[in-house]
Amino acid sequence: MNYELRKTIVKTIRNGGExxxxxxFSVIDIINTLYSSHLRxxxxxxxxxxxxxxxxxxxxxxxxxxVVLEKNGFISQNDLLEYGKFDAMLGGHPDRVKVxxxxxxxxxxxxxxxxxxxxxLGHKIRKKMNKIFVLVGDGECHEGSIWESxxxxxxxxxxxxxxxxxxxxSAAQILPHPDIKxxxxxxxxxxxxxxxxxxxxxxxxxxxxxxxxxGKPTAIIAHTVKGKGVSFMETHGPWHHKIPxxxxxxxxxxxxxx
Numbered sequence: 001m002n003y004e005l006r007k008t009i010v011k012t013i014r015n016g017g018e019x020x021x022x023x024x025f026s027v028i029d030i031i032n033t034l035y036s037s038h039l040r041x042x043x044x045x046x047x048x049x050x051x052x053x054x055x056x057x058x059x060x061x062x063x064x065x066x067v068v069l070e071k072n073g074f075i076s077q078n079d080l081l082e083y084g085k086f087d088a089m090l091g092g093h094p095d096r097v098k099v100x101x102x103x104x105x106x107x108x109x110x111x112x113x114x115x116x117x118x119x120x121l122g123h124k125i126r127k128k129m130n131k132i133f134v135l136v137g138d139g140e141c142h143e144g145s146i147w148e149s150x151x152x153x154x155x156x157x158x159x160x161x162x163x164x165x166x167x168x169x170s171a172a173q174i175l176p177h178p179d180i181k182x183x184x185x186x187x188x189x190x191x192x193x194x195x196x197x198x199x200x201x202x203x204x205x206x207x208x209x210x211x212x213x214x215g216k217p218t219a220i221i222a223h224t225v226k227g228k229g230v231s232f233m234e235t236h237g238p239w240h241h242k243i244p245x246x247x248x249x250x251x252x253x254x255x256x257x258x
Contacts, residue, residue, distance in 0.1 A: 001197050002032055003256045006229050008067045008080070010252055014244055016084025018092050022227035022239050024064040026168045026196070027135060030222055031056075031068045033202040034133060038210070043073035046100045053119055055104045055134040057112025058166060059093040065102070066090055074101035110143030112136070113163065117149045120161040120217075131210065135164045138171040138180065147187070154188035157215040162206075163189075165219060166196065168226040169235060184219040196222030230255045 005028050013019030034054060035041075042048045056065050066083070069075050075089070082088040089098045093107030103119075106112040116134035123130045140146065153161055165184075171177055184191045190212055192205045202222070209218045227233035230252050244252055 001029055001229060003229065005032060005064075005067050005071070007253060007256050008070075009063050010244070010249065010256070012067070012080045012083050013063055014249055015081065016090075017243055018084045019063050019243075020060045020241055021063075021244075022233055022236075023058070023061040023137075023168075025228045025230070025233070026224045026226045027056075027058065027061050027166050028064040028067070029197045029199065029228075030135065030164055030166070030202060030224075031064050032071075033199050034206065035068050035072050037203055038206045039133070040130075041072075041101070043101070046074060050130065052131045053103050053116065053133065055106065055112045055116045055119075055132070056094060057104075057106050057116070057134055058109070058137040058140060059106030059112065061137075061166075062090075062092065062094045062107075065094055066099075069099070069101045072101075075099065109137065109140040110145040113140075114145050114149040116161065116163075117153050117158065120153070120158045121156055124156070124158060124160055129160075131160055131162065133162045133164065135166060138165060138167045138169070138177060139174075141165060141177065141180070141183075142171060142175055150184070150187045150189065153217045158217045159213060159215050161217040162209045163217065163219045165221050166224055167221050168196075168224040170226060173237070181221055184221070188216060190214070190216045190218040191221065192218065193221045193223065196224035197228055 009024045039052045041051045083090040094102040096105045104115045120132040194201045194205045205220050233239045
């Protein structure tokens with residue numbers, strides 16, 4: 001679990017006065033592991049044709065993507081400092097037009113996944129080896145566009161497409177998934193499960209995806225904790241879009257000392 005990136009998330013969101021800390025904590029280990037070990041990219045050439053693609057369909061967790069992009073040289077620390085200001089590059093949701101390394105403007109749930117499907121199909125038609133990774137939330141998986149895309153991806157045999165599901169329990173608050181693994185299996189997908197905060201286990205499933213060539217797309221169910229790393233923030237609804245005051249900020253940073 002990466003404490004330093006979590007600290008940067010909190011500092012940036014508090015400074016900008018906008019953002020979703022718990023949702024970003026939920027996915028930060030997944031995104032960091034992808035960029036550290038599994039995505040092919042060039043930070044000085046974000047549109048490099050041989051790159052792998054990462055699309056954050058769960059756009060409200062955009063700060064997790066921003067801090068990883070900064071870590072890997074796509075954007076600067078100054079860009080993070082400007083977050084949330086008028087005309088700044090970085091806003092509450094990722095913007096493909098403004099932010100180097102962002103593949104799709106997302107935020108309206110259910111849109112990033114079908115977008116990634118189109119990219120995967122295009123590369124499949126051209127017989128390109130690029131891999132396409134897309135991250136959605138478990139609550140987002142109630143959107144009709146998710147399941148329509150799931151059927152299309154299976155029918156088109158898009159085995160270059162890897163969907164990561166941030167299974168942090170958000171859906172369970174209103175409409176639980178009775179068995180999310182069986183749901184995806186019933187749509188004809190390869191399904192893997194992992195601890196979304198364990199780098200070693202994340203590496204295992206991403207490697208397994210790359211090694212699988214059976215004509216099926218892959219869904220990785222990442223079991224996570226919303227707000228992971230700060231005890232009083234974990235799973236608590238009031239923190240979904242809350243900006244910490246000074247005392248709360250100090251308490252958060254103390255817990256993130258590791």
